[in-house]
Amino acid sequence: MDTLAAANLEPRQSTATGPIASVADLAVTFVQREKRIAAVNGVSFDLAPGEVLTILGESGSGKSITLRALVGSLPAHAEVSGRIRIAGHDLLAMDPTERRRLRGPVIAMVFQEPMSALDPVFTIGEQIAETILAHDNGTTHAAAMRRARGLLEMVAIPSAERRLNNYPHEMSGGMRQRAMIALALACQPSILLADEPTTALDATVQIQILLLLRELQAKLGMSVIFVTHDVGVAAEIADRVAVMYGGRFVETGSAEDVMKERRHPYTEGLLASTVHGGMRGKKLEMIGGHPPDPSDLPPGCAFAPRCRYAVERCWRVDPPAVAVGDTRIVRCIRALSATV
Numbered sequence: 001m002d003t004l005a006a007a008n009l010e011p012r013q014s015t016a017t018g019p020i021a022s023v024a025d026l027a028v029t030f031v032q033r034e035k036r037i038a039a040v041n042g043v044s045f046d047l048a049p050g051e052v053l054t055i056l057g058e059s060g061s062g063k064s065i066t067l068r069a070l071v072g073s074l075p076a077h078a079e080v081s082g083r084i085r086i087a088g089h090d091l092l093a094m095d096p097t098e099r100r101r102l103r104g105p106v107i108a109m110v111f112q113e114p115m116s117a118l119d120p121v122f123t124i125g126e127q128i129a130e131t132i133l134a135h136d137n138g139t140t141h142a143a144a145m146r147r148a149r150g151l152l153e154m155v156a157i158p159s160a161e162r163r164l165n166n167y168p169h170e171m172s173g174g175m176r177q178r179a180m181i182a183l184a185l186a187c188q189p190s191i192l193l194a195d196e197p198t199t200a201l202d203a204t205v206q207i208q209i210l211l212l213l214r215e216l217q218a219k220l221g222m223s224v225i226f227v228t229h230d231v232g233v234a235a236e237i238a239d240r241v242a243v244m245y246g247g248r249f250v251e252t253g254s255a256e257d258v259m260k261e262r263r264h265p266y267t268e269g270l271l272a273s274t275v276h277g278g279m280r281g282k283k284l285e286m287i288g289g290h291p292p293d294p295s296d297l298p299p300g301c302a303f304a305p306r307c308r309y310a311v312e313r314c315w316r317v318d319p320p321a322v323a324v325g326d327t328r329i330v331r332c333i334r335a336l337s338a339t340v
Helices: 063-071 096-102 124-135 141-154 173-184 203-220 231-237 255-260 265-272 333-339
Strands: 021-032 035-047 052-056 078-086 107-110 191-195 223-228 240-245 248-254 322-324 328-330
Touching (some): 035 063, 035 078, 035 248, 052 231, 063 078, 063 107, 063 191, 063 223, 107 173, 124 141, 191 203, 223 231, 231 255, 240 255, 248 255, 248 265, 322 333
Parallel strands (some): 052 223, 107 191
Antiparallel strands (some): 240 248, 322 328
């Protein structure tokens, strides 16, 4: 039997001409006593139907917070501003109950550590079935369990019938991550958010999960936002890459363009500090210094303290986003100088 049919899923036929998601000037600030932590600072992007956008950057750059803002799962002390439109819905204008209804059928998330995201006291089958029943009132529990089995088969979990009755701790890390993907896809969302879903896995399982996500994305016609700090992972899965630093996108463009012709010094540093074939006997470069403290961001360009090209103006001027060609955007005064 076709695995999509067994999971009661079918390829999404999109007739939309505009973006499936549009984010403008998104800012997220956490307020803690006397401290304000600016985690995301004016992020803007569009996501096309069926596109895979990878957000690439070091830990603490604001990648995961951006995803949590999109799915509406930030804590109460987070201040969120800007605009988030997903599938025609203005998320920041909706109340929490309305936003919860979108999780599953419209937008879903695969978390970095499934052992924390999955409930340890319920079986995998019951957790998937619960999600299906919450969004499909006409489905019986037996039918939801059959769909759950089909979803496990779809993500290539062997002996799916038996695995339905497994608890999360009874499965390996790779199997838990596949189950997490099945859970996220249970209601066939238009947009799948993946928050470093391969970080805790060994290299062989990691590539299996990446290939699985790419295959399912193509079969189902989903849009995907994939967060990673790994340049190799970004190159493997992305259609478009957004490089994030200090809570901002400092460079965006097609995966091929960004990997071959980096325009921002931070992107250059990330690629230079990545191990790849042909480096035997060569010294691995590194980006000096540390990422900025989001509670005390420096004036001017946030990357200036670590940038080999920084000049006096970099410490004073907050570089605007500059269009470089038709598809590239770079936030650097060197790019600004090259376009005038």
